[in-house]
Amino acid sequence: MADPIIIAVPKGRILDEALPLLARAGIVPEPAFGDKNSRALRFATNLPDVSLIRVRAFDVATFVAHGAAQLGIVGSDVLMEFDYSELYAPVDLGIGHCRVSVAEPAEMAAGDDPRAWSHVRVATKYPALTRRHFEARGVQAECVKLSGAMELAPLLGLSSRIVDLVSSGRTLKENGLVEVEVIAEVSARLIVNRAAFKMRAAAIAPIVDAVRRAASLSEAAA
Template sequence: MSAEQPPVDQHDVTVIAVPKGRILAEALPLLARAGVVPEPAFSDENSRALRFATQDPRIALIRVRAFDVATFVAHGAAQLGIVGSDVLAEFDYPELYAPVDLGIGHCRLSVAEPAALAEHDDPRGWSHVRVATKYPHLTAQHFARRGVQAECIKLNGAMELAPLLGLAPRIVDLVSSGRTLKENGLVEVEPIMDVSARLVVNRAAMKTRAHVFPLVEAFRRAASAQERAA
């Protein structure tokens, strides 16, 4: 009879932050390929828990808002995370290292406006724009490169309501199929960047935690395997 292994010190547990929402469903197979299998409660839609054990007592998952993944990892509360390249570009944390493009969560960040406005509008003639977005930094950068003055109104959701209710005539938001835009009478008029999900790592943890580098390599192999299988 083998002796029981001593319990893992919680300070030695590597925490991976994963996003709620659209990326999560695509991330689960990648986690499994990387050898990270969450406890059953992780899949329980009625669970209010935010931290979950995995099959490896040295690894735990936390489930947070997509925009918060980068913050948790940058400040060392989590050592790794899965986050869109849009979020990385918006916050540009120097503490983050993004070694692996996971090849999931593909979409684009675009400028959109009401279809009726787009019929006679030419983005090349813009000199000043009023835009509702949850990406004020990226939006201002994009328009500054074009020599356009941008007035950004920060919203955290329901972006499509801004033109309908007169808050701002244009929005900058993520677009995948374009269905949500169409259902709200909006159309894309200018792309800003292509987006995909990345594995991010806290730079200090990469150097100081022995378990982090093998996890990065496991995710790299998982992403490559998934790409080959596609």
């Protein structure tokens, strides 16, 4: 019997939107997946040859790129940060919409013009994406890598600006920050390991097609 197909799904904001979409594609996790007290990370589904692993969003791309999982669901921000050549992203799921933006304190922004920047010090969990963006504009970017609580960096003098995911902008506003530049619009994607797709196309292609149909139906209903 062939090894099961493993789909990596992210903890956090995307997961709540991804689960109904997977269900429309015919993939439903076992009841334990919804148990808030469960420490399990791998779960069976209603399909005997498909299982789910639940990991941090940034780790979804790594698990799939290295073949530990064959498919995954992840934000396009993560794909832009890691730029793994081993990944194929055939379906925009139309969920998890947000943006990667540059933000700074409101009082600084009042007299600031991003077009005049030549050097910036930025706190971010996207150092590669941030450097590429600013290099394309001829701006030297010094990136301070953080994993969270980005809004504290300007408040405590770690950096004057941040690059982070923004949805409503409420967290920025509550910390005295404003968006001054949008780097990229973000949505969740279905990703596939390229080698696995070639070797196990008979098993993987129907899943990709089912998820694509589910995403199309969701978009049509929106």
